[in-house]
Amino acid sequence: MALTEVIDDHVLTRYRELADAESAAFDELEHAYEDGDRSHFEADLGVWLEAIRTKLAFLRHIGVDIPEPALVT
Numbered sequence: 793m794a795l796t797e798v799i800d801d802h803v804l805t806r807y808r809e810l811a812d813a814e815s816a817a818f819d820e821l822e823h824a825y826e827d828g829d830r831s832h833f834e835a836d837l838g839v840w841l842e843a844i845r846t847k848l849a850f851l852r853h854i855g856v857d858i859p860e861p862a863l864v865t
Contacts, residue, residue: 798854810850814843 817840824832848858 795855803854806850807847810843810847814840814847817843 817836821833821836821840824836852858
């Protein structure tokens with residue numbers, strides 16, 4: 793099935809949720825960095841990376857080809 797046939801309101805809504813979660817996690821990471829709060833920075837880094845992994849997994853699931861170097865392991 794072509795990607796153009798997969799994208800619908802549900803996919804767009806879910807992607808927006810995942811993108812917003814990634815953005816919010818990055819904001820928290822940025823604040824911890826700016827505050828010099830190492831423990832929160834490390835925790836927030838984990839949350840941000842997980843948000844990225846989740847978004848990438850969703851994109852792969854719907855058929856978006858993601859080059860290997862872009863994957864977060």
